[in-house]
Amino acid sequence: MLGYAFKRVLSAIPIVLITITACFFILRLAPGGPFDGERALPPDMIRNLRAYYHLDEPIFIQYLNYLGGVMHGDFGPSMVMKDFSVSRLLSIGLPFTLMLGFTAFIVGTAAGLIAGALAAVNQNKTPDYVLVFLVLIPLIIPNFLMANLVQLAFGVYLGWLPVGGYQPGAWTHLVLPVIILAMPHGARVARLMRGSMIEVLGTNYIRTARSKGLGTRLILARHAIKPAMIPVVSYLGPGLSYLLTGSLVVEQVFTLPGIGKYFITAALNRDYGVVLGTTVIYIFIILVLNLIVDMIYAWLDPKVRLR
Amino acid sequence: MKITRVLKAVAAAGALALFLGSAAQAVTLNLGNGGEPGSLDPHKVSGDWENRVVGEYLEGLVAEDANAEPIPGQAESWTVSDDGLTYTFKLRADAMWSDGKPVVAQNFVDAFQRLFDPKTAAQYAYLQYPIKNSSKIANGDITDFNELGVKAIDDKTLEIDLEAPTPYFIEALTHYTAFPIRKDVIDEFGDQWTQPEHIVGNGPYKITEWVPGSYIKGVKSDTYYGKDDLKIDEIVWHNTEDLTAALNRYRAGELDIMTDFPADQYQFLQDNYAGQAHVAPFLGIYYYVLNQSKPPLDNVNIRKALSLSVLRDVIGPDVLGTGELPAYGWVPPGTGNYEGEQYLPDWSEEPYDQRVEEAKKLMADAGYTPDKPLKLTLRYNTNENHQRIAVAIADMWKQIGVDVELFNAETAVHYDALQSGDFQVGRAGWLLDYNDPSNTLDLLRTGTKQSDGTINWGNNYGRYSNPEYDDLMAKASTELDLAKRAGLMHQAEKLAMDQFAAIPIYWYVSKNVVSPKIQGFSDNAKDIHRVRWMSKSE
Numbered sequence: 138m139l140g141y142a143f144k145r146v147l148s149a150i151p152i153v154l155i156t157i158t159a160c161f162f163i164l165r166l167a168p169g170g171p172f173d174g175e176r177a178l179p180p181d182m183i184r185n186l187r188a189y190y191h192l193d194e195p196i197f198i199q200y201l202n203y204l205g206g207v208m209h210g211d212f213g214p215s216m217v218m219k220d221f222s223v224s225r226l227l228s229i230g231l232p233f234t235l236m237l238g239f240t241a242f243i244v245g246t247a248a249g250l251i252a253g254a255l256a257a258v259n260q261n262k263t264p265d266y267v268l269v270f271l272v273l274i275p276l277i278i279p280n281f282l283m284a285n286l287v288q289l290a291f292g293v294y295l296g297w298l299p300v301g302g303y304q305p306g307a308w309t310h311l312v313l314p315v316i317i318l319a320m321p322h323g324a325r326v327a328r329l330m331r332g333s334m335i336e337v338l339g340t341n342y343i344r345t346a347r348s349k350g351l352g353t354r355l356i357l358a359r360h361a362i363k364p365a366m367i368p369v370v371s372y373l374g375p376g377l378s379y380l381l382t383g384s385l386v387v388e389q390v391f392t393l394p395g396i397g398k399y400f401i402t403a404a405l406n407r408d409y410g411v412v413l414g415t416t417v418i419y420i421f422i423i424l425v426l427n428l429i430v431d432m433i434y435a436w437l438d439p440k441v442r443l444r
Numbered sequence: 445m446k447i448t449r450v451l452k453a454v455a456a457a458g459a460l461a462l463f464l465g466s467a468a469q470a471v472t473l474n475l476g477n478g479g480e481p482g483s484l485d486p487h488k489v490s491g492d493w494e495n496r497v498v499g500e501y502l503e504g505l506v507a508e509d510a511n512a513e514p515i516p517g518q519a520e521s522w523t524v525s526d527d528g529l530t531y532t533f534k535l536r537a538d539a540m541w542s543d544g545k546p547v548v549a550q551n552f553v554d555a556f557q558r559l560f561d562p563k564t565a566a567q568y569a570y571l572q573y574p575i576k577n578s579s580k581i582a583n584g585d586i587t588d589f590n591e592l593g594v595k596a597i598d599d600k601t602l603e604i605d606l607e608a609p610t611p612y613f614i615e616a617l618t619h620y621t622a623f624p625i626r627k628d629v630i631d632e633f634g635d636q637w638t639q640p641e642h643i644v645g646n647g648p649y650k651i652t653e654w655v656p657g658s659y660i661k662g663v664k665s666d667t668y669y670g671k672d673d674l675k676i677d678e679i680v681w682h683n684t685e686d687l688t689a690a691l692n693r694y695r696a697g698e699l700d701i702m703t704d705f706p707a708d709q710y711q712f713l714q715d716n717y718a719g720q721a722h723v724a725p726f727l728g729i730y731y732y733v734l735n736q737s738k739p740p741l742d743n744v745n746i747r748k749a750l751s752l753s754v755l756r757d758v759i760g761p762d763v764l765g766t767g768e769l770p771a772y773g774w775v776p777p778g779t780g781n782y783e784g785e786q787y788l789p790d791w792s793e794e795p796y797d798q799r800v801e802e803a804k805k806l807m808a809d810a811g812y813t814p815d816k817p818l819k820l821t822l823r824y825n826t827n828e829n830h831q832r833i834a835v836a837i838a839d840m841w842k843q844i845g846v847d848v849e850l851f852n853a854e855t856a857v858h859y860d861a862l863q864s865g866d867f868q869v870g871r872a873g874w875l876l877d878y879n880d881p882s883n884t885l886d887l888l889r890t891g892t893k894q895s896d897g898t899i900n901w902g903n904n905y906g907r908y909s910n911p912e913y914d915d916l917m918a919k920a921s922t923e924l925d926l927a928k929r930a931g932l933m934h935q936a937e938k939l940a941m942d943q944f945a946a947i948p949i950y951w952y953v954s955k956n957v958v959s960p961k962i963q964g965f966s967d968n969a970k971d972i973h974r975v976r977w978m979s980k981s982e
Contacts, residue, residue: 169856177863177903178567180894181583185565218656219483220638229656288692300693302682303658390689392682394657405854
């Protein structure tokens with residue numbers, strides 16, 4: 138088991154290296170640079186700026202320097218957030234993004250499991266139809282629109298919750314963002330749970346349990362829920378990495394201090410350091426989550442370990 | 445009887461508590477600031493959303509009044525020599541930094557030396573190039589910073605020498621590139637000096653919190669000379685990059701001022717929040733650049749046909765919906781140091797149909813008709829409003845025999861193409877850095893030759909080049925008499941516009957939303973609104 142994990146970690150190193158390298162060179166190949174804005178700068182200024190950020194050195198030297206920095210946890214300066222190093226930006230934003238993502242993950246998963254199970258138990262009855270319909274909504278309506286609707290409903294008209302913004306220590310600001318982020322995730326979990334639960338409820342051992350005279354509640358709790366969750370669990374890994382890396386819209390709409398938006402805005406601004414920094418973090422998150430999921434598989438199924 | 449007395453006492457106590465509560469509560473201004481400040485270092489910032497923060501925690505020699513007109517700031521008075529080259533500033537005796545140290549002339553000397561130091565790589569250093577030897581220091585020709593024309597005569601007297609008389613120099617000093625800095629603080633903390641735990645300022649507010657992506661907070665500085673007149677205790681600059689979401693926050697009372705709003709919500713705001721949306725003329729021009737370095741747009745008649753057939757009157761009111769005024773000239777109305785009549789070509793008053801007929805004829809003479817159209821690519825940076833305008837104008841050009849292909853790209857790519865001359869027609873805009881006509885007119889001067897033989901066209905993307913124009917602008921830049929100077933520039937503007945050097949489309953407007961709780965917000969052409977002039981009633 139440990140040997141398997143070790144092999145997986147080793148194989149992740151070339152993946153990280155290849156991604157950094159590809160990302161580094163593709164970024165430089167893209168037309169336009171970090172100093173192309175609405176106004177042309179005098180050539181002296183461009184020269185000073187390029188020297189300041191070491192962009193005047195040969196690209197291969199820049200690449201080696203960058204790699205050397207990353208090894209020491211230094212992702213270089215940001216050319217747009219000039220008062221911050223990329224490492225500092227990430228150290229401020231990442232904990233928030235992780236907190237937001239995990240909260241949404243727990244809320245969404247729990248709500249999805251309950252909704253899916255309820256729908257399955259009431260298959261083809263009114264509660265099932267209502268739940269199936271409700272679950273479709275967050276999958277159809279894009280999240281920026283949904284975010285606007287809940288802002289209007291709960292912030293502007295009802296006035297129950299803050300519309301946006303962030304205050305250290307205040308939880309009310311997180312309610313709407315967590316809901317918006319959790320909804321599509323919960324919806325997918327609910328659909329998976331409903332499907333697999335229906336399948337489990339139709340199996341022979343459930344029929345046997347029923348014929349033995351066990352109550353519905355006991356059958357569900359003891360025999361149905363656990364096996365029904367297997368397909369859901371296999372979705373949770375990718376689902377979590379999607380929540381952790383897909384917080385862009387929610388962070389922007391609710392003006393939250395996470396790293397999601399840097400990923401897009403930095404790419405548009407050609408802020409090389411920030412794009413690379415967030416990419417490395419995201420690869421890391423995805424690799425770790427995949428590793429954990431694979432470890433769980435390996436633990437469940439010895440065949441995987443021997444592969 | 446007794447009960448009423450108790451009730452009265454309770455009511456009185458309640459009222460007192462309420463009164464004390466509201467008296468103790470700090471007055472907070474929640475400002476929807478637009479973008480995320482990338483920096484609070486006056487030598488590294490470049491956007492108006494950064495100026496809104498930096499200009500509250502730092503103050504230059506000259507400050508802005510409620511209408512953004514220059515007034516004495518850290519300097520209580522100044523004198524100008526007869527030749528217009530030497531300015532002597534007397535600093536206020538009570539000017540202080542937020543850590544209690546006095547503001548001295550050396551702080552300004554340090555600031556200007558750092559601004560022009562090539563190692564600082566300050567993007568907007570060129571705005572202070574009127575200062576003697578500044579550009580030579582910035583490009584490395586002079587390495588002794590003591591040759592810069594900024595000298596501390598004593599602690600409270602500062603002398604600034606200029607290269608040439610500059611009528612807008614006092615106004616240029618209101619810009620953040622002219623703010624003082626604390627060299628000792630920067631030396632101690634390096635790039636980290638603007639973090640709230642280190643930052644030291646001399647303005648009305650001091651920065652206490654900075655949460656990137658969310659907000660920046662400032663509180664009244666108790667060392668500011670005008671602290672007793674400040675009616676706002678705290679400012680929170682909120683990041684409002686998502687304007688629709690920001691408008692929701694405004695409607696819920698979470699923002700007092702928005703510095704922009706979604707154009708398609710203007711009607712909604714007028715209907716539901718009457719008087720709160722402020723749309724005012726703003727010193728800036730939205731225009732299309734025509735690449736004159738290669739055919740077909742080197743042909744003045746084709747440029748004329750294109751310009752004539754743009755129906756500008758519908759762009760502001762109908763296409764954008766915020767009522768921007770049509771532009772036919774090159775200097776925004778209301779620009780300072782520009783006495784005289786605004787440029788308006790004769791054809792602008794002709795009926796549109798007549799203009800289209802004239803344009804058709806010009807195109808036909810050049811060999812293009814709706815059946816055999818001229819193919820043009822129109823580039824714009826990806827943005828909903830730019831797209832709407834491009835679609836409308838492409839349609840206006842279709843009738844005169846121009847087949848337009850629209851091409852949009854993200855901002856960095858778009859401007860890269862404009863700068864390298866890789867375009868035919870391109871969208872551009874210019875907001876004035878200082879209130880003087882030379883700021884837009886310089887955009888049409890011939891580029892400067894570089895040491896490698898190439899020409900640096902700078903912001904003259906269309907590569908318009910006319911020796912007569914360059915000559916008029918050169919004369920204007922050394923002319924001391926303001927009226928004569930304005931006359932020369934009026935001639936230059938007419939010359940370039942009569943040759944259709946570019947297609948001006950509309951004059952920018954500023955778009956603010958201001959809550960009725962806020963007093964002292966005054967619309968002005970520079971769209972600068974310092975908080976020290978505002979107050980808030982609950």
